[in-house]
Amino acid sequence: MTQSFRLESGGLINRDKKISFKFNGKNYFGYEGDTLASALIANGVHLIGRSFKYHRPRGFFGAGVDEPYAIVQLYRNGETEPNIKATEQELFEGLEAKSVNCWPSVNFDVGAINNFLKIFLPAGFYYKTFMWPKSFWYKIYEPFIRRAAGLGTASIKHDKERYEHKYEYCDLLITGSGPSGLASAYSAAKNGAKIILAEDKSRFGGTLLTSEVNIGNQSGKEWANSIISELKEMPNVTVKNRSQVFGYYDHNMLVMSERISDHLPKTKKFHPKQRLWYIRAKEVLISSGSIERPIVFGNNDTPGVLLSSAAKEYLKVYGVLVGKKPLVFTNNDSGYETAIEFKKNGIDPIILDTRKKPQSEIIEEAKDMNINIKNSYVVVAAQGYKKVKSADVAKISDNKEELGSIENIECDCICVSGFWTPTIHLASQSGNKTKFNEDIDAFVPGISKQNEKTLGSANGIYTLEETLKDSFEKGNLLSKKITNNENKVSFPNVVEKKSTVHDKFWCVPLPKGKNYKRFLDFQNDVAVSDIEIALKEGYRSIEHVKRYTTLGMATDQGKTSNLNGLQLVSKIENKVVPAVGHTTFRPPYSPVSIGAIVGREVGKHSKPTRKSPMHSWHEKNNAVFVDAGVWLRPRYYKRGKENLFEASKREARNVRTNVGVCDVTTLGKIDIKGPDAAELLNRVYTNAWLKLPVGKARYGVMLREDGIVMDDGTTTRISENHYHMTTTTAQAANVLSHLEYYLQLVWPELNVNVVSTTEQWAGAAIAGPKSREVLKKLFLKSDVSNEGLPFMGYMEADLFGVKAKIFRISFSGELAYEVNVESDNGYFMWEKIIEAGEEFGIQPYGTEALSTLRIEMGHVAGSELDGRTIPYDNSLEGLLSKKKDFIGKRSLSRKAFAAEDRQKIVGVVPLDKKTSIPEGSHLVKDSNAPLPNPKLGYISASCWSVEHDNPFSLAILKDGKNMIGKKLFVMSPLKNKVIPVEIVSSHYVDPKGERVRS
């Protein structure tokens, strides 16, 4: 197949290396250095998709990041990715791409009836259409819209590619390698500053690659190449291509995405696909250039209508003709550059210039080349459906309101230049309040907010000489400030032929009797008429107009549409553009893949996994693990074909009848030391702590200042000024911060130190009537009798040569002990416990049995201490000291907290003693009451009571105190269950607490 639109020679592509690729199932070839767009155009493919709303045919409009149309679904190495701009995607061997937003195919598109049948989807169509009948939405409208619209499909497969994050610091970050980026980087680099120069495209040089200018005695391109090669050699400079700085955040942090492998058929071994850079720069030079803006005319979305700068780039970089009968429609000199390029390559263009008598060197050159120039002429409408076939043109009056008689000119492309819009996204994101520059009809950065300066055309400076001068100077000044070096670079002499005068004309009036659609936003199909409707309907704020019409809301964020939209609003409203204001620029500047944002934090790297020292024992013994915060804890130990329910019942029952052992390493542990330690505890906990003797543990509850229970646990007095505090697994970190807060800020006079020792100790809870027998075998030298180690007692003991701490505390309601050893000895301790317990029928138990045991005892845990309950609600009011003040005490006397009928914890048993009660269910009086049925309380935790062999739950119930013995209903709309229940005491087992003391 020949490439009918490829020039014989020229361009920056490597013609020695052919690359084959597939588009919509058809095979094509291009060259190394092509983009998918340039290769398709070279092959004469001009139709690439359908528009979002009207499904009108779409071609190419730009040649880079500003492209609103050419979005494809990409297939690479067995993976697929949506939302890829064909103008940015570099060609690689075996590339496959498909059109998006056309169903069933790009050439025949069902959605196009939206266009042909004139079922108009005007401004606000999202709000007005498909709204009723309501029931149609889910079944008919939404699936239809989803199928017929949309910009590609995200892969549902796991992404095998690797994405990395990198943190970097530099003196100067320079965003863009056009003339201003290169000049500023060069002068700053000469002063020894540490520089990162980022270029979005694969080639450095920006507009220097495509414009006919001279710098020094070199062409622009040669100058760019020599500067970049010199920069690359300098140790203080990092130059990065395919790297887009897409966000400017607080404190001069910018984020850049580097596309390392996207241009390759497959990612190299050990390479990431993309890398996200978090860059803290002392100074930022924004050299992001400008984007050509369109002139609005009838059918200006027809394939073949494109930016004049894009046409020039396809010619000069890729050796590709966007058409063979080009019409150039311009209001400034830029269109002449494009026309001259066509002419040089043997193609005869026609220039329509809206200006009456423009004068400049480049216009003279065009005239000398015998290019047909028509002054005061405009394109009224493009003609052709899937490709431009001709253009209706007309002379326009001096006041730009009256059209002359319509003439038709045959052409196959219309290259439009409506002058240039500075790319101010980064400056605006930095907090810089932009200002409107009348001369260029566009916004430019105002006063710097952070350490940022904008250079060159991004700052509205459109002459090369001025750009270079300013950039050399800024680079020099800013770097000198940092490095205290100055090596001034001599300023080269610059030759540029075009002038920077433009005609403030941007929208061609409609001819009489014609109702052509004139598009502003090409990706979201927003036309002039849509904005007019929105304004007629009373929308005024530009932010509202944007959302109502979706102007500038597509994935290109209005790079080519914003200013024309503003021009229109300002014209209708008879306001100046700055009074209309522009919408907010938000990062990312251009879409960034989710993979790059997530980086390495996927799968098991998404959070740390903490394991106890006994973890491998649990694994060997068929533990099924559960996430407990960042910890992995055994949920149950599977025997044979047991399920969770059977195993946890067996384990819990064994604790009640024999003895069990549970890994409690994950409990938070805080070491508290200092002469005022007791005083601190006394203020933090609700009960009294000043008189706790050495060698004794005490249960305590701590509140937040608002009276809500924060955490509970036991604290043991190890020695005179040394305490060992335990917290729940979940609250460990918060409790430590809480203590530090009071010690550092509120009561700095207290002489106390706190430190987390959670990971220093391995813990095992040995629980059950036979637990003392196990202990006796473990600690041969110690007296662990009821007298020697009474309930809430503490001792240090010798475990076969290992130092251990024994706490006689119980969470299960049984006689129980907690043994701690240094973490390194955890595994040893565990094995010894299992060994010693064997003859007593010891079994390990997991968190499920642990829960069962605590629930049937009525011990509160995280599901009751959920940040909504006060001590009374949890029947912990007995722990509130009346004699002393403590954190949160004052709040408890607030009216609602002291109400007589306040919620309180109760037990719940189903009347049939069989039906399990789902956690989170509601308690109601009457299961048949009309909705919304008044809720009396909720089920906080459920288990199968092994003591009573029936289901048992805890609930937080309004007026719980007076509800014992009452019959209510549990309702779970989620599980579709209604269960008649009886309210009982929350202490379902051993209500007097005799076992723990036995």
Added chain:
Amino acid sequence: MLQIKCPHCGMRSQNEFSYGGDATVKRPELGKEISDQDWDNFVYNRKSLRGKHWELWQHLSGCRQWIKVQRDTATHEIFKILKANEEIS
């Protein structure tokens, strides 16, 4: 992401810190009588300032010290940073 200069550790990234609210709120003395209104002001009522704001941060993944930071809530500019025991002037 902000950069906060911990008076103990130096310039660090915001993700090492956790936010702790208004630094000018003083906890009422323990054991002292206090009206409902004053207590509510201490526990709940906070100004939502636009502009300079003294606030607490804890250098959680660093020295664990609570520090006082004067920050502009609109622009994130940080003006002054004090140690826990230094009074806001």
